[in-house]
Amino acid sequence: MTKAAATRRVAVLTGGSQGLGLALTRRLAADGWSVVVDARRSTALADATADLAGVVAIPGDVSDAGHRRRLVDAATSLGPVELVVNNASTLGTSPLPPVEELGPEVLRRIFEVNVVAPVALLGDLRLAAGATVVNVTSDAAVEAYEGWGGYGASKAALEHISRVLAVERPDLRVLVVDPGDMRTEMHQDAFPGEDISDRPEPEASVPGLLALIDGAQPSGRYTARAVAVPEPSVS
């Protein structure tokens, strides 16, 4: 292992091939983190991360226990995991259906990816004191938007289980972060055929996330673009 690799802090981030996950992975890698990332589409993941120093890409589905084990093994071989970003998520279907048309299979899949997998990953990792967990949520967790019942309920569940984790593990920082609307594939899937070019790029949500990750804010719920971002120091 090179000296640079030995001194990098270690993070696990799910859904790192595009959108918010890739934007945050780029910045974490530039800031000296080793980041173990995943996504199901292996070619897109490999292409997106090929030029990023310190990024280990492991294709797979977060809902698959064997894949999560590979993420954990890869990360822990690099050192103690200090940051987990549960970012990978699914809407279920596009277009978004009303609650009565969701169906149990789609609802189960939404909860499997958005709630069960993040919680299972944390269980597999058994983070040491001082680590930070970022569970990416949405305003759909607290607002009742037509069509967003399944996804919103899953994010509400993720938020609540995060609050319980924060009580059980006061030695961790458990940050529930709403990144705000972003111009991504997921957002386009939520509004099929609509022009979403007025939504900010995911990079707009990254400074707030980094400020939280690097900061001392306590466990709680945050809105990424409302977080105060420190001025860059002038040397």
Ligand SMILES: NC(=O)c1ccc[n+]([C@@H]2O[C@H](COP(=O)([O-])OP(=O)(O)OC[C@H]3O[C@@H](n4cnc5c(N)ncnc54)[C@H](OP(=O)(O)O)[C@@H]3O)[C@@H](O)[C@H]2O)c1
């Ligand atoms: N976009 C918005 O406006 C918005 C608003 C509020 C909250 N959020 C939240 O922000 C986070 C990022 O969303 P985004 O808009 O950046 O999404 P995105 O651009 O669609 O990217 C999602 C990423 O997650 C991966 N992924 C999805 N399902 C996965 C699975 N089962 N296993 C492993 N990887 C998986 C995707 O790759 P593969 O498809 O190849 O697996 C991709 O890398 C999500 O938690 C989302 O709920 C988004």
